[in-house]
Structures are given as C-alpha cells and as structure tokens.
Amino acid sequence: MATEGSPRTDISTDGDTDEKSRRPDRGQLALTMASDSSDRSKDKTDQKTLRRLAQNREAARKSRLRKKAYVQQLESSRLKLTQLEQELQRARQQGIFISSSGDQTHSMSGNGAMAFDVEYARWLEDHNRQLNELRSAVNSHASDPELRIVVDGILVHYDELFRLKGNAAKADVFHLLSGMWKTPAERCFLWLGGFRSSELLKLLVNQLEPLTEQQLVGITNLQQSSQQAEDALSQGMEALQQSLAETLSSGALGSSGSSGNVANYMGQMAMAMGKLGTLEGFIRQADNLRQQTLQQMHRILTTRQSARALLAIHDYFSRLRALSSLWLARPRE
Incomplete structure (x- = not known):
C-alpha cells in the first residue's frame, strides 16, 4: 500500500508546482503596482510644479508692470512738482496767490481767471505728454494691461481738469462761460464751458x-x-x-x-x-x-x-x- 501511494504523492506535488509557477508572484505584482502609483504621483507633482512655475511667472510679470507704473508715476509727480514750482514763482511775480491746499484758487488782485489759466496751461502740457505716451504704446503694440495703466491715468487726469474748473467757477464763472481760456476755434464749439x-x-x-x-x-x-x-x-x-x-x-x-x-x-x-x-x-x-x-x-x-x-x-x-x-x-x- 505504501508503495502504491508514492507515485500519487509525487504526481500531486508536481501539479502544484506547475500551478504555482503559472500564477504571478504576489511580491512582484505589489512592486509593479507601487511603481505605477509612484509614476502617477510623479506626474501629478510635475503638473503642479509646472502650474506653480506659470503662476510665479505671471505674478512676476504683473509685479514688473506695477513697478514700471509706479516709477512712471513718481517721475510724473516729480515733473509736475517742478513745473508747479515754476508756475508758482511766475504767479507770485504777477500778483497771484495759489493756495497750498489745492482746494481752491485765489487771486490777490481778485483775478481768479488768470490763476485758472496758469493751472489749465499746466494741465494741458501734462495731457499732451500723456497722450504721446499712449500713442507710443499703441504703435508699439503694447499689451492690454500696459495700455490699461496709461488709459486709466488719462481718465484720472481728466478728473483733475473738472476739479480745476469747479474751483474756477467759484472764482469767476463768467471766465469759464466766455471760453477765453480756449483758442478761438475751440470757442466756436464751446457749450457751457x-x-x-x-x-x-x-x-x-x-x-x-x-x-x-x-x-x-x-x-x-x-x-x-x-x-x-x-x-x-x-x-x-x-x-x-x-x-x-x-x-x-x-x-x-x-x-x-x-x-x-x-x-x-x-x-x-x-x-x-x-x-x-x-x-x-x-x-x-x-x-x-x-x-x-x-x-x-x-x-x-x-x-x-x-x-x-x-x-x-x-x-x-x-x-x-x-x-x-x-x-x-x-x-x-
């Protein structure tokens, strides 16, 4: 009986061995899955890094634009201050006093019209400079954010003109209505100042x-x-x-x-x-x-x-x- 059982035992063992050899090794499968997961995680990390780099570049670009606008604003303010000091000196020589607060223009001789003319000449000079800057930006195909900075600055400058005219209306409303601060051709089209x-x-x-x-x-x-x-x-x-x-x-x-x-x-x-x-x-x-x-x-x-x-x-x-x-x-x- 023992002799007859030996072959059966050998045959069973060989079959189990073949079946095990055909099944994938669990350790190898785990390593493969871990490798795939690592690759996917690496891809996600690379995408996040690329997005972060793109965001950093955009933030740096906007920062450069803001810095450029700030420097231009400082330079403009410096030029305005120099021009205003020169105009104040000329105004004092003509007997005009312009209040340092900037809220209202007065004339020591009672001629507020002359004071407004000085302020308007300064405004027009700055306006021409800003429009030349805008023309250069348009001709050089500047980006929309760069153009927006210049356009917004011009609109703010128009607000300054309306403020000056409001002060002038308090001092001499007839001067604004007459349009004597404008050229003759402009006066032909003047309507309420x-x-x-x-x-x-x-x-x-x-x-x-x-x-x-x-x-x-x-x-x-x-x-x-x-x-x-x-x-x-x-x-x-x-x-x-x-x-x-x-x-x-x-x-x-x-x-x-x-x-x-x-x-x-x-x-x-x-x-x-x-x-x-x-x-x-x-x-x-x-x-x-x-x-x-x-x-x-x-x-x-x-x-x-x-x-x-x-x-x-x-x-x-x-x-x-x-x-x-x-x-x-x-x-x-």
Missing part, C-alpha cells in the same frame, strides 16, 4: 469701427442720453437768461433818483445777483455730464478701443488749436 459730449460721441463712432452690436447700442444710447441732458441744461440756461433780462429791465432807476427808486434798484440788483449764482451750478452739471460720458464710454469699449477713442479726442482738439494758430497768422490785406 466745455465740449458737447453728444457731438464728440458722433465723431468717435466712425473711428472706432468695428464695434460689436452690443457696443454700438451702448454708444448710441449714451449719445442719446447725453443729448437729452444737454438739451435740458440748455433750456435751463435760456430760462435763466430770460429771467435775468426781465429782472434787469423792470423797475429801472428814474431820473429823480429818489430814495424809493434807489431801494427798488438795489433790491432788483440783489435778485439778479442771486440768479447769477445758479450759473456755477450749470457749469458743474455740464462738467459732471462730460465726466460721466467719458467714464461710460470707457466701460463700453475695450481697453484698446478706449485708447483709440482718447487719441481721436486729443487729435480733434489739437487740430482745432492748430486751426486757431493758422487763422491768427493768416496774411491780412
């Missing part, structure tokens, strides 16, 4: 093509709302002028010069002075409309379109000033 927003938008539409349908609708709506606001202000000015004419023409001082007539005259002049006080409000509302129109236009347009619009506005007024110079220099018989 400045440009008509609606007319300017009409000029810009053709120069900003192609516009999307949404942009075209936005510009059209802005032009119409500006026109309506301008019409309302113009009607208000006409009503004020009519009221002033009626006040000044009624109850004129008689030849006898009686005390009653004098009192009546002084009372009506006081009424006229009170009505003239509303002129400052009209100027302020007109400038507010111009300021809001520029800001709304900037929101509707892309950065590059806004840059083109500001350049078109600058070129238009530059040509008006050049036309004035040519007209004044024309040969006369």
Whole structure:
C-alpha cells in the first residue's frame, strides 16, 4: 500500500508546482503596482510644479508692470512738482496767490481767471505728454494691461481738469462761460464751458469701427442720453437768461433818483445777483455730464478701443488749436 501511494504523492506535488509557477508572484505584482502609483504621483507633482512655475511667472510679470507704473508715476509727480514750482514763482511775480491746499484758487488782485489759466496751461502740457505716451504704446503694440495703466491715468487726469474748473467757477464763472481760456476755434464749439459730449460721441463712432452690436447700442444710447441732458441744461440756461433780462429791465432807476427808486434798484440788483449764482451750478452739471460720458464710454469699449477713442479726442482738439494758430497768422490785406 505504501508503495502504491508514492507515485500519487509525487504526481500531486508536481501539479502544484506547475500551478504555482503559472500564477504571478504576489511580491512582484505589489512592486509593479507601487511603481505605477509612484509614476502617477510623479506626474501629478510635475503638473503642479509646472502650474506653480506659470503662476510665479505671471505674478512676476504683473509685479514688473506695477513697478514700471509706479516709477512712471513718481517721475510724473516729480515733473509736475517742478513745473508747479515754476508756475508758482511766475504767479507770485504777477500778483497771484495759489493756495497750498489745492482746494481752491485765489487771486490777490481778485483775478481768479488768470490763476485758472496758469493751472489749465499746466494741465494741458501734462495731457499732451500723456497722450504721446499712449500713442507710443499703441504703435508699439503694447499689451492690454500696459495700455490699461496709461488709459486709466488719462481718465484720472481728466478728473483733475473738472476739479480745476469747479474751483474756477467759484472764482469767476463768467471766465469759464466766455471760453477765453480756449483758442478761438475751440470757442466756436464751446457749450457751457466745455465740449458737447453728444457731438464728440458722433465723431468717435466712425473711428472706432468695428464695434460689436452690443457696443454700438451702448454708444448710441449714451449719445442719446447725453443729448437729452444737454438739451435740458440748455433750456435751463435760456430760462435763466430770460429771467435775468426781465429782472434787469423792470423797475429801472428814474431820473429823480429818489430814495424809493434807489431801494427798488438795489433790491432788483440783489435778485439778479442771486440768479447769477445758479450759473456755477450749470457749469458743474455740464462738467459732471462730460465726466460721466467719458467714464461710460470707457466701460463700453475695450481697453484698446478706449485708447483709440482718447487719441481721436486729443487729435480733434489739437487740430482745432492748430486751426486757431493758422487763422491768427493768416496774411491780412
């Protein structure tokens, strides 16, 4: 019996060995899986590293742009300070005092118009420099973030002009209304101390093509709302002028010069002075409309379109000033 069992035992052992040899080794399988997992983990780590490097490069680029803008701002401030010191010196020689707070311009001789003219000349010089910088950026195909820095700076500079005009309106509103701080050709198109927003938008539409349908609708709506606001202000000015004419023409001082007539005259002049006080409000509302129109236009347009619009506005007024110079220099018989 023992002899017969031996072959069966040998055969069973050989079969088990063959079956084990055909099955994969568990240790080897574990190493393979661990290797695959390590490769996937390495790939994820590499992707994270690449993303982090890209983020670092973008952050560094933005930091360089901010640093460049800051340096330009410092240089601009230095130039403005130098120019302002020179203008202050000239103003003192002419008998003008400009308050150091910058909140309001005064004249020792009572001529606030001259003080405003000095400030406006400085503003115009800075404005021309900023527009030349913008033109260079556009021509050199600067990136949108770089253009946005220059465009935003120009819009802020326009805000400074409206602040100066607000102060000037308190000192001498008639000077702003007359437009004597502008060239003769500019005065032909003057409306309440400045440009008509609606007319300017009409000029810009053709120069900003192609516009999307949404942009075209936005510009059209802005032009119409500006026109309506301008019409309302113009009607208000006409009503004020009519009221002033009626006040000044009624109850004129008689030849006898009686005390009653004098009192009546002084009372009506006081009424006229009170009505003239509303002129400052009209100027302020007109400038507010111009300021809001520029800001709304900037929101509707892309950065590059806004840059083109500001350049078109600058070129238009530059040509008006050049036309004035040519007209004044024309040969006369």
